[in-house]
Amino acid sequence: MTAQGATDDMLLEVRGLTKHFMLHGDIYSKLAGEKAQVLKAVDGIDFHIRRGETLGLVGESGCGKSTTARLVTRLIEPSGGEVRLKDEDLLAFSPRRMKETRKDIQLVFQDPYSSLNPRKTIMHILSRPMEIHGLAHSWNEKRERVLHLLHRVGLSVEHIDRYPHEFSGGQRQRIAIARALSVEPELVIGDEPVSALDVSIQAQVLNLFRDLQEEFGLTYLFIAHDLSVIRHISDRVAVMYVGKIVETAPASALFDKPLHPYTKALLAAVPEADPAKPPPRLTLKGEVSTPIDPPPGCRLCGRCPNETKVCSETEPPLLDVGGGRQVACHNL
């Protein structure tokens, strides 16, 4: 890997990725001749992830984090933009090619209670993906691989014939991780994989993600709303606000010196578990803006303390500011 050039170790590249949902309204608004509204869930975002890297995607509810995860895996079709996996356009893949490619990108969801089939045993849940992708043929081979996976995520042989309801939340999330790993993926997307867990269990699962990354050379797109979790797990961080990426930077740089007013506000609002730290406060005005028919200009307009005239007129592009950082703000 070391001898390869900078472009060769690029695993995922996303350019101008967009998802607009049309809101058609009810029959009355149609009869009244009202135009359909557009919900811009993801509105032209760019990011990339190198092999072996963890990109943390952080933002508040409704900012488009999960939509991004679903677009990258083609669980929903984008309205525009490009998703390049290993320098190939994923969106141009045939259904057959796409099915093969799904092996390379795996998802771990937030809620381990709804993401595991309650009527299947752990053996079935973990071996089915192997069957589909032709990774294991005989029953013995499958069982051996499942046992290995279970062992790797901290479960044991006695768990293999149990059903999901017999496990705690933390254990279920371990099963979901094992399922993602069962097809030897390159990219694992975690969509809030630890936010449903208690703190003491969350720490165990975060450590597991770390260990597995080192062992299998995995690449992570890690989505979370908890900033301290993001700081802990990520090499680089992208901050989203209402369908846009407003700032990307190496994790330590972002948390030590946030540049975008929204990133600053997010960090100031986190209550840290240390009474000596300053209390959480909100440095922005008002509430999160709506992604439905957003006005032109910066999405933070009306909330930002440094707002100027240009902010409401043109949308700030995401520009390089050096040190591997990009910021979308007119007033840096």
Next chain:
Amino acid sequence: MPETVLELDDLTVRFRLRRGDLTAVDGVSFAIGRGETFGLVGESGSGKSVTARAIMRLIPDPPGEIQRGRILFGGDNVLDKNAAEMRALRGRHIAMVFQEPMSALNPVFTVCEQISDALRTNLGLSKQEARERVVELLALVGIPSPQKRLDSYVHEFSGGMRQRVMLAMALSCNPGFLIADEPTTALDVTIQATILELITSMIDKLGMSLLFITHNLGVVAHSCDKIGVMYASHMVELGEKREIFANPQHPYTVGLLNSIPRLDIQARHLTPIAGSVCNMMEPPSGCKFHPRCAHAMDVCRREVPKLKEVAPGHHAACHLHDRGATT
């Protein structure tokens, strides 16, 4: 210490389930003074919310049952009150804010209707007076243009605004005591910051006492004077906030504090607590934490440790603090 408003003494709540008995709260005692904010911390299933509901006598019976203990509010035992006396207490003297505003508020009544219901019943206001008071309350909790939002339904508000409505309802009858059960857990971090600020300022302004229930140690670090840490139905540590954060004495509290990823430094590995929370249907013998504790001794498997004072005003329930035990 200021005059005590609420005192729990050996509160024990048991649920009789078909599968067997489950003790959700076991011998919990603590006191909250006037104007004080008390943070009750613990993970899911530790008994925090059951404790809060027991104070309000909201434990469904059957299957729930307050097995022993006393809950003294202003000197009277809440458990001796009859249904009519409880109704006079709830809302008027002790109010509660819940985690999920969408399920705690009524979707088929307007905001004005549901808040004025409490005002008219508890304070005997007329319809018009109640309406005026609701406008004041909505303004107090920071809802913009309250006149216009008065006749809106709950689904027309955002999550943060709904929590403000719930707070307005809780404050409507000027209660002296507020119980907030995970009031910010369902909210985004920026909205959480505003709601916490609001609750803290209301407490100061109205001179209320607060029982704040949360699993988030970051939240208690900034909004409480005293902290009680619960684990598997027991109170394991109790004391002043600064003491607990600077000098935690129970291995569970230490483990919890070490489990939290930090915002200011990036550690390669976290130090989680080993294992998982015990099954409350079949709790372990002795100290409930011993299967996960690195310091577990023989005595921990045999005896439930009592809450003992380990420093002035700082209590911990751990055999490590028994006389003669070495750490």
